[in-house]
Amino acid sequence: MRRLLAFCLIGLSIAIGPFHDAHGQPARRADAGKLVPHRLGQTDVYILSFGLWGPQSVFESEARGAARILEANFDGKGRSIVRVNTKRRAGATPQTLMAAATAAGKALDPAEDIVVLVLTSHGGPEGIGLVAGRDALLVTPDNVRELLDRTRAENRVLIVSACYSGIFARELADPHTLVITAAAADKPSFGCRDGATWTYFGDAFFNKALRGERRLDVAFEQARGLVTQRERREGFDPSNPQIAGGEQVLARLKEAACRAGAPTQQAGRAARSATC
Template sequence: MRRFIVSCLVGLSLALSPLQGALAQTARRADQIRLEPQRPGLTDVYVLSFGLWGPQSVFESEAKGAARVLERQFDAKGRSIVRFNTKRHSGATPRSLLAAAEAAGRALDPAEDVVVLVLTSHGAPEGIGLVAGREARLVTPGDVRMLLDESRAQHRVVIVSACYSGVFAEELADERTLVITAAAADKPSFGCRDGAAWTYFGDAFFNRALRDEARLDAAFDKARGLVTQREKREGFDPSNPQMAGGAQVLERLKEACGAAPAQQAACRCARTAVC
């Protein structure tokens, strides 16, 4: 099993065309997507969740599941966009990614709100793959920076569930950009099985840790332990999930937590260390 998972990544970056050219050629008003407007005086969270690798259904499932959990934890219903590719459907294309980022940019307050970008796919040391029908692209940290800039949000969260995804933490993290990745820049991650509901990291972070702990840093610490335990139990080398940057974002998310009564319970008094 380990040999199969690793072998599916060999040569990935060489087989895919760069995404940036496709983004640059995309019409600026590609698709009109309507999101709930931001609420003045509150920190609203906008979620963009993309399952990029069409040939395997686990990435569709993970993109959908991640968005559901994030919506519940951050009161983001009506402020989320989920796009994915499947064997027969191409929903997460360069055009639709850019359109989603632009839609968030039209709805949010750049200084007040937070955008959360979730990407799940196969990865390579240079980035992650986007396969939509016959279109195959490599999504690099530079491409992700472009999408974040299109959203206009000054406070951003990037969560990448893919092999070698630590490259995104290395290149994008700063005080206003929190980056969480399934693996270090030189490590594969595991669980990309067709038909599975989650990858190993997606299950640990979204499906288990984040359901009970809305503080992203605390949820990450719990998920990293769960992933490491599972990998050791199944004989894999540790993927070493990463979290970097985001000091100002985490403070902003504390303000978002508790904006609605139901959210106060979900966030478990995240404004302080204890309830």
């Protein structure tokens, strides 16, 4: 188990190149993705989910799983793009991430709709890592702000599953930007094992809490409790997940969640009743 902590702490050390050095070239047309357009008079949720660290499959699995659950909870079918790096394929490069954000910006209504951006990777005190093939880059809060701005959405949700990811809450949260992170700015998170389906935070938040509760703030509190219990049980210093900002976003998410219907059977009905 201690080896898992070591991977999360030292994994980012190879990601030293700046993000901007790599996204100056135009993305291939196929990378942009096709999204269902905004529905007039409704709050639609567009989901961008990126697994950035190619050498370990857990980040691909988490990005795909998170997108599926968010789609189900927020009526997002046809409104999501998933980009991942794997041991064999560089699918989440700066170019493809920017292209995905641009595609969302063309499909959504900036004033009515919401973008949910999920990033899962190794993290460090200055940002999170992106490893695509031989390219190893650092993605900073400023880079993520640029991605969010590229979507044109006035209301945004950022979910970062990585060590030290609290730096994104500190830098990016505001009334129109809800930020949820797996750890505080000075804490590692856990579960980044090659072959795993989820990290500890991803399992607690996406796989457990959000399957029965659409309200992101309520699901976060449930997940924080689950993660803290697991970390203490396994002898780790708690990662202290963070939530900040988003006062204007949560009310709009409620509309989309109510329209989506119950995510599960009895638990889903209880969640729907509490939310709508």
